[in-house]
Amino acid sequence: MNRLAGLLFALGLIGTPLVSRCADTNTTPPSPADQRLAAYFRDQTVALAARCLADVRTPSDWASRCERYRQELLEMLGLWPMPERTDLRPVVTGRLQHDDFVVEKLHFQALPRLYVTANLYLPRNLTGPAPAVLYVCGHSRVVTNGVSCGNKAGYQHHGAWLARHGYVCLLIDTLQLGEIEGQHHGTYRQGQWWWNARGYTPAGVEAWFGIRALDYLDSRPEVDRERIGMTGRSGGGSYSWTVAALDPRVKVVVPVAGITDLQNQVVDGCIEGHCDCMFFVNTYRWDFPQLAALVAPRPLLLANSDKDKIFPLDGVVRLHEKVRRIYQLHGAADRLGLLITEGPHADTQELQLPALRWFNRWLKGEQPLIDSAARKYFAPEQLRVFDQLPADQINTIIQEQFVPQAAALPPSERPQSPGALLAALRQKSFGGWPTERTVPAARLAGSGQSHGLRWRTWQFESQPHVELTLGVVEHPKVRRPQRVVLAVLDQAGWTNMMATLAADGDRVSDDGAEGLRNELLAGRQVLAFVAPRGIGPDAWSGDERKQTHIRRRFMLLGQTVDGMRVWDIQQAVAVVRSMAPFRRLPVDVRARGPMGVNALYASLFEPAICNLDLAELPASHRDGPDYLNVLKLLDIEQALALAGPRVRTR
DSSP states (O other), rough: OOOHHHHHHHHTTTTTOOOOOOOSSOOOOOOOHHHHHHHHHHHHHHHHHHHHTTTTHHHHHHHHHHHHHHHHHHHHHHSSSSOOOOOOOEEEEEEEEEESSSEHHHEEEETTEEEEEEEEETTTTTSSSSSEEEOOOSSSOOETEEEEOHHHHHHHHHHHHHHHHTEOOOOOTTTTTTSSSSOOOOTTTOOOTHHHHTOHHHHHHHHHHHHHHHHHHHOOEEEEEEEEEEEEEEHHHHHHHHHHHHHHHEEEEEESSSOOIIIIISOOOOOGGGGGGGGOTTOOOOHHHHHHTTTTTSSSSEEEETOOOOOOOOHHHHHHHHHHHHHHTTTTTGEEEEEESSSSSOOOOHHHHHHHHHHIIIIIIIOOOOOOOOOSSOGGGOOOOSSSOOTOOOGGGGGGGGSOOOOOTTSOOOSHHHHHHHHHHHHHTTTSSSSSOOOOEEEEEEEEEEETEEEEEEEEETTTEEEEEEEEEEEETTOOOOOSEEEEHHHHHHHHHHHHSSSSHHHHHHHHHHHHHHHHHHEEEEEEEEETSSSSOOOOOOOHHHHHHHHHHHHHHTOOOHHHHHHHHHHHHHHHHSSGGGSSSSSEEEEHHHHHHHHHHHHHHHEEEEEEESSSSSSSSSGSSSOOTTTHOOHHHHHHHHHGGEEEEE
């Protein structure tokens, strides 16, 4: 190990290497970088939990905020401005008969060519409009002979049971698990981080499906529009929360195992068990009680099992406590219930019975004894809507068009109203940055000489628990440098820098050092270098799956990894300029690839950056890096134009 790398290792700046895991051993102890990351997630989560609903103390406080909260929720779901309520074009493709009810197989279009497949359960012998329940399905893949029958077939027992007890019940398929199989797994499994940049989440599509399903129920003469309830479990529980929060036509709601708080998701790691359809893009940095509170003061029964590993009981109870206070402000404490049953994450009868009793109580004004269990009556293929899927469907590509993208400008044209655009970026894309910026204190960590160059390293905290390394390399003959060049390194750049400064005299390192010596002397400059969070000494351990869920945790906190690296670059510039020898020197920034884009955006907010030298930039944020909602505002070409004459690109 060379001298510099050895020093960094001894200082804890390079994490302990991973060792092989045997079948009978525990996970390798976390490295210092992993420990700092866990502490960062914990503190960020605690801060968001502490502010959640904290400023709501009176009914008037809530009245003055709830509509703004709904608009924020719509935006975070990709539904603001609201899509046009186009013609549903409903089509009934078949009917199934049972002694107690009839099932209509139907589809409608939530948007033109965006199909929702559904089954409508109608009680027999209705004499007038009846109460209705919209049932939204959870994750259940039902396939017969290679053909999807939709998750409505897996949850059919709920529709039948409700119809047998006097309710019209509409079961709708979800985007990924319906008869037309779309996509829920963009960031979860497919590496499509541009969903964050686009401000897209399939949770928004599912919410829109639910809102349009209510439109369809409104159109049916069998339905009493003033008595509509909503329920579902797991994914369906999650969609019940968002639709009921947004649409007052839902008079009563029973979300089952569909929500918990940020502590469970981020700190305890439950996010690793959930795909993208469970979460809004957290632009406004909510904790989940803020979503749940938007149902108040309508009757709400929060149902969960006590051994549910992906919706743990402690988080459900914490969420209920915060929401209960909002119900109490409305004088409606009796309209909020908490149902806890024994069992795992499963669709149990112990959860079903109280849900039906809750609907009977608040939609019918009665509480009869319930002596029959829910059961399935039909083979899955009987409930299929389509014999052949429509060729014009956009379900499989809806992620490409559901959220509008900013109009492209010619590369040479500077965006209009740059101040307003920067303010929008700060709010919509970088809202997870600290509200106040202070210059971090730097601590000298080490120094030495390699190949005729002097180097020193400092440690500084970009944020609490984000400890980064800043290096400075000087040529001994450059006693009065004219500028500082800050190299922002990705992982490959960090490795190359360590090789260049290696003291073992190997040919590769010596060649690299000679080029660096010549550059510093010719330009009479000093080279600084920094590896933002998650890179080099701060690299987080774990395989690709682990890294994926680290990135997804950042989104739940209203951030992205690269968005926070933009912050780190600004902080590194501030640290360099706080050092006495460099206080009056101009700072140029050099970076390549996605890290070059991070440097570009840092220059938009850090006026001390005088020049940029950027290489091999991606063509679009679709290729990286991802900042929340950035493609709603601009793309990389426009950011280059916004930076103006300071930018040099190779």
